[in-house]
Amino acid sequence: MNPGKFNSSIFYLFILLLFFSCHKKEKSYIETISLNDVQLSKARPGDWRYAHDEKIQTFEDFQKLKKIKPEPGKNTIYLQPVGEFNTLQKKEIELTREYLSKYFQLEVKILPVLPNSVFPKSARRISKYGQEQILAGYVLDSLLIKRKPEDALVLMGITEKDLFPKPEWNYVFGMASYETGTGVTSLYRFSDGNLSASNFNESLERLIKISSHEIGHMFGISHCLNANCVMNGTNTLPETDFHFARACSLCQLKLNASLRYDHQKRLTDLKQFFEKQHLNSELSRAQQDFNLFK
Structure with a gap:
């Protein structure tokens, strides 16, 4: 084998890998914060989901609505x-x-x-x-x-x-x-x-x-079945307290499809509100989302 050709092949392979790494598709805001979604626990007697047989509203379902x-x-x-x-x-x-x-x-x-x-x-x-x-x-x-x-x-x-x-x-x-x-x-x-x-x-x-x-x-956003979310149905105050003020990634996707706001500005504004009012659990959740962009 010609050493020159071998070295040249290695060089072009390196350039190709560098090109693809630089052009790798970045995750969207929604894909990124979905890492912080918290799975819903099994519904118990007295919970909204236990008494109501609801179906998940997909983003496609949401898009079809007149809203x-x-x-x-x-x-x-x-x-x-x-x-x-x-x-x-x-x-x-x-x-x-x-x-x-x-x-x-x-x-x-x-x-x-x-x-x-x-x-x-x-x-x-x-x-x-x-x-x-x-x-x-x-x-x-x-x-x-x-x-x-x-x-x-x-x-x-x-x-x-x-x-x-x-x-x-x-x-x-x-x-x-x-x-x-x-x-x-x-x-x-x-x-x-x-x-x-x-x-x-x-x-x-x-x-x-x-x-x-x-x-x-x-x-147009229905009750959420995707994760612990402000859009979860609720029957009681303990159930309301258990659910987050944070909208899950799917519900934020729906909301932004209609309102077209800047995701990071919204997150920063919410974080400042929670900090100012000493709503520490919600501040922690907002900070976790915010940390994904550092």
Whole structure:
């Protein structure tokens, strides 16, 4: 064998390997953060998944849906408080506005508070435990739909009253409509009807989870069966607490397909919010995602 030809072959092989290594396809943001998705545990009696036979919504299923998307002149999320709110509750709503603006990367505004008198007698009941409850469907279909601002992408009601979805149900944390882009969340159960400085962060974390979950539904995302995720269905507060505020990689893929935000800016914004509010578990999860880009 000619040594010159052999050395030349080695050289060209080296150049070829170097070319392919330099042009190796980089992983996308979604592929990268999927490494931090946490598998769902087996559903237990009382869990949402145990009682509901839901099918996973693939990205292809999501893409086929007719759904709400931002458009010029219609790209703002509005929050509509209804009720009598104390100082801590008002602070909680303002922080939720701030969080949702970072989570969805859209402008979020709070409308003037409406009084509880907007709920007619036909939309109220007293539960077997003695608290007044409001029919969630009435809030969506009769109250909010008529008050949705012209530039509103979605309108989320926030009430301090407990909610129920239909006569045979005890309560619901929130409800949303894909078609009308309206939803409602109740503060009532997040602090057992008594928000204080000691339970403020616990209540806030529950509120940001349920609010982002319900607005996620308005954007066409079904209950998540892919991983532990803010879009998991939930029956109880312990189940809500167990689920992350983090959207899994599949749900982030769906969300970004409609909203087209910058992934890393969103992640940085969320990390800063969790750090500022001392929501340490969610900060740790955001930091884990962030570390993948160092």
